[in-house]
Amino acid sequence: MKAVLLVALFLCLPVLAGAGQLTITPALIVPGEVALLRWSDRGAVAGEVEFNGRTFDLDPAVHGGQALLGVDLGMAPGTYPVRVRLAGSGFLIEGQVRVVTAQRPEERITLPESMVSPKDPAVIKRIERDQALLKAVFANHTAGAVPETFRPPVDDPIGSRFGLRRILNGQPRSPHAGVDFRSPRGTPVKVSAAGQVAFLGELYYTGLTVVVDHGGGLFSLYCHLDQIDCVAGQILRPAEVLGRVGSTGRSTGAHLHWGVKLRGDRVDPLALVTLLDGKKP
Numbered sequence: 001m002k003a004v005l006l007v008a009l010f011l012c013l014p015v016l017a018g019a020g021q022l023t024i025t026p027a028l029i030v031p032g033e034v035a036l037l038r039w040s041d042r043g044a045v046a047g048e049v050e051f052n053g054r055t056f057d058l059d060p061a062v063h064g065g066q067a068l069l070g071v072d073l074g075m076a077p078g079t080y081p082v083r084v085r086l087a088g089s090g091f092l093i094e095g096q097v098r099v100v101t102a103q104r105p106e107e108r109i110t111l112p113e114s115m116v117s118p119k120d121p122a123v124i125k126r127i128e129r130d131q132a133l134l135k136a137v138f139a140n141h142t143a144g145a146v147p148e149t150f151r152p153p154v155d156d157p158i159g160s161r162f163g164l165r166r167i168l169n170g171q172p173r174s175p176h177a178g179v180d181f182r183s184p185r186g187t188p189v190k191v192s193a194a195g196q197v198a199f200l201g202e203l204y205y206t207g208l209t210v211v212v213d214h215g216g217g218l219f220s221l222y223c224h225l226d227q228i229d230c231v232a233g234q235i236l237r238p239a240e241v242l243g244r245v246g247s248t249g250r251s252t253g254a255h256l257h258w259g260v261k262l263r264g265d266r267v268d269p270l271a272l273v274t275l276l277d278g279k280k281p
């Protein structure tokens with residue numbers, strides 16, 4: 001146990017390079033979790049972050065020496081370099097993200113075959129339209145700092161956790177990319193953090209859906225709603241009610257599906273709750 005603790009402490013040490021230092025929390029990351037990067041050079045905040053073959057810009061107006069990094073549910077275990085390049089000072093700060101294997105439980109579900117593999121050309125066309133629509137929503141985002149807190153949208157018990165390996169009618173399918181709450185129909189759904197309504201509408205799989213842009217490439221999704229209580233483009237305060245729990249779309253009963261996308265990566269909303277509520281000393 002002591003050895004494990006020592007190893008964990010060693011992994012928490014910041015990696016020094018140049019004049020800045022980079023702290024990555026948590027030290028060991030499971031696919032689907034979110035890392036918080038913090039560096040000491042808070043004076044020069046414009047720049048860019050490079051990770052896993054992609055680069056994103058740091059907005060000088062809002063990035064105060066920290067940024068969120070998503071590790072997609074499908075990312076392979078391994079050690080990945082992360083580089084923060086600061087425009088003002090020209091400093092290059094480097095660190096390593098260590099992705100470790102997750103043991104995800106399996107869930108077997110039986111549904112009418114028509115719900116699992118739609119054959120109707122009109123339905124297939126609609127699903128394609130939905131996918132294109134969401135892709136366009138996620139392609140644009142507002143600027144924004146890392147939220148102070150990130151909260152579950154309801155207080156109800158969790159039915160299905162993030163990352164469950166799903167077997168639908170005996171066939172392995174994409175893992176569960178969100179958290180399901182066992183909420184009764186009509187339960188008010190509160191937004192997880194301040195943000196702007198980026199999309200609302202009815203989609204084939206997720207029914208009445210609201211997508212909120214929290215800035216910096218962070219989005220939250222609320223699905224299968226019975227009713228939507230916000231309008232497109234609305235600025236939501238933390239915990240503001242955006243709709244009611246329902247069972248619209250591909251759903252077998254009232255529940256809330258809650259998802260998070262961070263610059264296109266599917267991450268566990270609860271990992272974000274843990275990370276942001278635990279980040280302050």
Ligand SMILES: [Zn+2]
Nearest residue numbers: 178179180257
């Ligand atoms: Zn779900």
